[in-house]
Amino acid sequence: TDIGQREVNQDYYLCKKLKQHILLIVADGLGGHSSGELASKGLCEGIVSLSAKYEDMLSSEPEEALSLWVNEATLHMNEFVARQTTHTNAHTTLALVLLGDDAVHMAYIGDTRIYRLINDRVVFQTKDDSLVQILIDKGEIEPSEATNHPLQNKLVKSISYGKTTK
Numbered sequence: 001t002d003i004g005q006r007e008v009n010q011d012y013y014l015c016k017k018l019k020q021h022i023l024l025i026v027a028d029g030l031g032g033h034s035s036g037e038l039a040s041k042g043l044c045e046g047i048v049s050l051s052a053k054y055e056d057m058l059s060s061e062p063e064e065a066l067s068l069w070v071n072e073a074t075l076h077m078n079e080f081v082a083r084q085t086t087h088t089n090a091h092t093t094l095a096l097v098l099l100g101d102d103a104v105h106m107a108y109i110g111d112t113r114i115y116r117l118i119n120d121r122v123v124f125q126t127k128d129d130s131l132v133q134i135l136i137d138k139g140e141i142e143p144s145e146a147t148n149h150p151l152q153n154k155l156v157k158s159i160s161y162g163k164t165t166k
Contacts, residue, residue, distance in 0.1 A: 010036035012026075036092060039091055092158065094109045110158045110159070113126050132154070134156070
């Protein structure tokens with residue numbers, strides 16, 4: 001992780017062996033908001049604590065399982081943040097991968113990306129939930145312009161304190 005220009009590192013990540021999967025998570029607290037480090041940590045801890053409840057559901061209903069899992073983990077995040085601060089503007093992104101013997105499951109929100117590499121080549125990349133990605137999709141800017149674009153840090157989706165995801 002890179003703390004950048006901030007005093008506090010708002011990133012949280014983990015790798016954990018579950019019953020049937022390896023769970024990989026990166027959550028990046030939004031720096032323009034207060035308590036992003038609490039949101040990212042609380043979300044990750046919520047996902048891990050709920051793994052026994054939702055992991056078995058992945059084989060029959062993966063999309064539903066991931067949606068419910070992330071929503072309930074968001075409630076855990078809300079409680080975690082509320083116990084530690086009165087700031088209610090905490091946001092985080094999420095990139096979650098579950099590696100199983102027969103399948104890979106992913107959930108992502110924000111601009112924390114998931115890549116699949118084969119022979120040092122990117123063969124898959126998630127799309128950002130950002131204004132710049134919308135401009136790229138509309139053909140208004142080239143992907144090479146995204147990094148230095150003035151809107152490059154403006155997200156259209158994140159996991160936010162007080163809200164659940166869809």
